[in-house]
Amino acid sequence: MKIRHTIMALPGYHPGKKIPGALKLSSNENPLGPSPKALEAYCQVAHELHRYPDGAGTDLVRALARVHSLDPTNFILGNGSDEILNFAAGLVLEPGFRVVTAKETFSQYRFASLIFGGVIDEIVLTPEGKYDLVQIGQRVRETKAPLVFFCNPNNPTGTWYTHDEVLQFLGTLPESTLVVLDEAYGEYAEDPKFPRSRELIEKFSNLLVTRTFSKIYGIAALRVGYGFGNPSLIENVKRLKSPFNINSPALTAATVALDDEDFVRRSLETNRAGKSRLMGLFDQLKFPYFQTQGNFLCVHTGALGIAGSTAYTFLAERGLTIRDLASFGLPEHIRITIGTNEDNDLVEKLFRELVASLGTRV
Ligand SMILES: Cc1ncc(COP(=O)(O)O)c(C=O)c1O
Numbered sequence: 097m098k099i100r101h102t103i104m105a106l107p108g109y110h111p112g113k114k115i116p117g118a119l120k121l122s123s124n125e126n127p128l129g130p131s132p133k134a135l136e137a138y139c140q141v142a143h144e145l146h147r148y149p150d151g152a153g154t155d156l157v158r159a160l161a162r163v164h165s166l167d168p169t170n171f172i173l174g175n176g177s178d179e180i181l182n183f184a185a186g187l188v189l190e191p192g193f194r195v196v197t198a199k200e201t202f203s204q205y206r207f208a209s210l211i212f213g214g215v216i217d218e219i220v221l222t223p224e225g226k227y228d229l230v231q232i233g234q235r236v237r238e239t240k241a242p243l244v245f246f247c248n249p250n251n252p253t254g255t256w257y258t259h260d261e262v263l264q265f266l267g268t269l270p271e272s273t274l275v276v277l278d279e280a281y282g283e284y285a286e287d288p289k290f291p292r293s294r295e296l297i298e299k300f301s302n303l304l305v306t307r308t309f310s311k312i313y314g315i316a317a318l319r320v321g322y323g324f325g326n327p328s329l330i331e332n333v334k335r336l337k338s339p340f341n342i343n344s345p346a347l348t349a350a351t352v353a354l355d356d357e358d359f360v361r362r363s364l365e366t367n368r369a370g371k372s373r374l375m376g377l378f379d380q381l382k383f384p385y386f387q388t389q390g391n392f393l394c395v396h397t398g399a400l401g402i403a404g405s406t407a408y409t410f411l412a413e414r415g416l417t418i419r420d421l422a423s424f425g426l427p428e429h430i431r432i433t434i435g436t437n438e439d440n441d442l443v444e445k446l447f448r449e450l451v452a453s454l455g456t457r458v
Pocket residue numbers: 123124175176177178179202247250251278280281307308309310316319320321
């Protein structure tokens with residue numbers, strides 16, 4: 097069998113590691129667990145497992161349309177937002193076509209592009225840890241790239257662009273370029289200037305915004321994400337969707353999670369408090385970090401002379417897993433999910449021990 101060389105060259109995904117018994121703050125999951133309402137609804141639909149799911153996800157799409165003040169025709173559901181990223185690449189890429197994104201960003205953009213034979217153009221982040229929108233725009237215009245992936249807030253740095261900045265950037269791109277604006281952490285963004293993506297899709301018919309139920313709604317295991325955009329774009333994206341890409345318990349749980357306002361509020365409060373505590377800790381320990389609008393912090397361990405992998409090993413041996421960012425192109429940084437106050441007691445204890453262990457090296 098002759099396997100396509102682009103497939104053989106795929107690097108493979110490096111998931112956030114899970115060590116039995118350790119506190120896992122490596123995959124930006126919700127530290128409060130799943131939405132309790134979603135969990136209850138999920139258990140209740142078990143007796144329907146012999147039925148195929150509603151392939152159109154009618155109830156969930158209606159609920160999304162209500163929450164975003166849009167029409168159901170603006171939405172497509174995916175088996176995680178990962179699947180929507182694949183749909184986007186499959187929609188516009190012929191082998192050899194260019195895709196422009198950042199270098200230090202979510203790895204699935206590379207994966208989605210490579211499986212369709214795309215050639216990925218990765219632009220290094222600015223010193224502030226942000227997508228270099230000027231360079232990206234230039235590269236798109238030079239190469240006539242049909243696809244851009246833009247992570248906002250960016251995983252792994254947490255850095256973000258405002259509504260006006262994104263609006264301005266989109267205005268510089270050709271209408272023939274599909275832009276995927278990945279807002280997996282959008283629900284955590286509390287800056288009032290964070291993009292109002294509904295307004296953006298109404299203005300730009302080449303924009304596909306993606307979101308997920310894996311983060312603030314706490315149902316990562318169920319794999320539900322969605323994209324929204326102009327109805328004619330969405331109609332075309334749906335051509336790539338298999339008939340039953342989301343299972344019924346997941347559809348039910350996501351529909352209920354969307355209305356679990358109490359859980360979302362508690363998740364935001366936990367994140368806000370945890371973020372401020374961790375920023376205070378890293379300030380004290382003299383570890384620089386990027387300002388974040390996500391549920392994670394990206395910390396520069398290199399400032400204290402240690403690689404991210406060294407910090408990873410030290411913490412993992414003591415019962416805490418965080419994300420070493422070498423595979424993201426940031427070998428001197430780590431990413432840590434913001435946990436509960438109790439989680440952060442352990443984070444604080446172990447980071448203090450880590451710094452103490454550096455002794456005279458600091
Ligand atoms: C930026 C970003 N986009 C998309 C995803 C994928 O989310 P999902 O679980 O919906 O596939 C993640 C998951 O970590 C992410 O960090």
